[in-house]
Amino acid sequence: MAHPHEDVAHHAASTHQTLEASAYLSPEIICSAYTQPCHPFPEPEANGLQMAGAEVFGHIHEIPRHAVDGLNNFYKTQRQESTETVIPRDILHAFVELYFEYFDTQFPFLHPSRLEDLDLPWILLLAVAAVGSHYSEIQGAEDYNTALCDLLARAVELTPQVHDNILNVEVTTMQSVFLLHVLWLFSGSHKDKIVLQHRRSSLATMCWDLIGKADKRRHSDQGELDNETTWQAYVAEESELRLVTCQSRNASEWNSRQRNSTGIVIVTGSEVHYMADHTSGRHPKPDTFATKVMLLELYIDGRNYYRQSRTSQLLQSSFASYLNYSANSDTQHAPNPWLPRPGSSRSESALLDTTIDQLTLKNMSKPGDCTDTIFHVIAILRLIPLETLHSTTVWETNKEHMFKSKMHLNDFFKNSGVKERKGLWHATCIFKTTRSSRRLACYDALSLTVAMGYIYCYSETRTSLSGVSTRPQITRLDQLQDTEAIERWIESGGDNVVPLTGVGKLDGSDRCVRFHRDLEGTLVSQIAWRGFCRAFASSFAQLRRGETPTKSSREYNNEE
Known part of the structure; x- marks a missing residue:
């Protein structure tokens, strides 16, 4: 991936x-x-x-x-x-x-x-x-x-x-x-x-x-920073x-980095140290930039591990069939390409999940420290791969692929209540952060697309409450500021209706239209990276009309 x-x-x-x-x-x-x-x-x-x-x-x-x-x-x-x-x-x-x-x-x-x-x-x-x-x-x-x-x-x-x-x-x-x-x-x-x-x-x-x-x-001594030349x-x-x-964080190089990730460099504190320095016991508290780099490296490492395991199983399954080998259950079935296999995670995965929680959910008292959308993007993609979100939202895919993705997501949202709601909270954080800014980070439009895919899938696959006799409780998820309140909703808020500021409730026949219109408004109003944001706004407009996003949309003028 x-x-x-x-x-x-x-x-x-x-x-x-x-x-x-x-x-x-x-x-x-x-x-x-x-x-x-x-x-x-x-x-x-x-x-x-x-x-x-x-x-x-x-x-x-x-x-x-x-x-x-x-x-x-x-x-x-x-x-x-x-x-x-x-x-x-x-x-x-x-x-x-x-x-x-x-x-x-x-x-x-x-x-x-x-x-x-x-x-x-x-x-x-x-x-x-x-x-x-x-x-x-x-x-x-x-x-x-x-x-x-x-x-x-x-x-x-x-x-x-x-x-x-x-x-x-x-x-x-x-x-x-x-x-x-x-x-x-x-x-x-x-x-x-x-x-x-x-x-x-x-x-x-x-x-x-x-x-x-x-x-x-x-490997040479740096000495004390006692003069201007040394500084x-x-x-x-x-x-x-x-x-x-x-x-290495530049998206244009991430494909090769994921195929050949070596973990050469770790950023710690105000310095950048090599792995040898890190393992020798130097552990200053990382700053925000350092933390982002570490989490991205952990995410890449986890994806590499899963990809290698999946490729190995496919190889064994293919060769076993060719050699007329009576395969056991491990080789009879190809791994699920949509969702991570149970039991495939290692201690690094737990470290990644725990760290994301500490930087976001457990850090609500310092909102300025957890506004970077990358943390929330990684949390979402730990639950659902990007290609699944894309194909479910009809983003350059075919109908067969779309239906397969929707089936897997239906299973996920039906059987993974706590994980599902935690993912929705992360997506809502991205929605809230980007909606309140006119100078997004250069990659925030990409983050918003991940959040859009998750919220869209949530609203599409959520069980209808129309047959419920009692009036469902409403939770304004994007307005919750208290960690305990958020955790309570994640644990037991399955029947709650979730409205978003500017969008309304994530139910009703027009929910996706309302949602995409608000996203378009966020992107079109941007000062920074205007052309890039308008390209996404045009794609969201096509989704709003039920069309497959293409590069030829002229919804919002954008110079070539």
């Missing part, structure tokens, strides 16, 4: 395609040397500059002038014509501030001081500003975003190291490439996904080379290792 988010990303490419496939899939376009002029920056206006000042949070004191000049000089060469329009320094500063305010918490591999260094490379400034522009509300923000992303792709393409000497690339280039891959993955463009498929292996190769170099440095060396090393860790 692929990473919880990668399959969804594949299904959420662009909602429409304005170019014929034969045109934009051609090698001349995908591997273009960017012979056409780049997208222009908009003309700066006083109102936009004033709004940019309101988007400064104090992360960066001042951006070096030479980096701004370098970026604008590169822009002029790519415009291929004389132009007086450049991106103002104040707007670049605002975009960098937005990067550290909203994006850095998901992928914290850059120290803010790096953006104040006098030797700051302009390509890194460009990459950070391109990501940060996704979160801006200034006038012309979308035009700046389009131009910056185009410019970054050109800058990376024209960097000789990326293509000629991939095993000796500077970390600045790797950081820029990583941010470009994030921009491609979470854009609303199908073309960007195709280009990413073509380019993504290069980043993994760079990171594995970086791991080898960092491993050698780790800067520490920050540089930490940035490298965090980049490797963030890259």
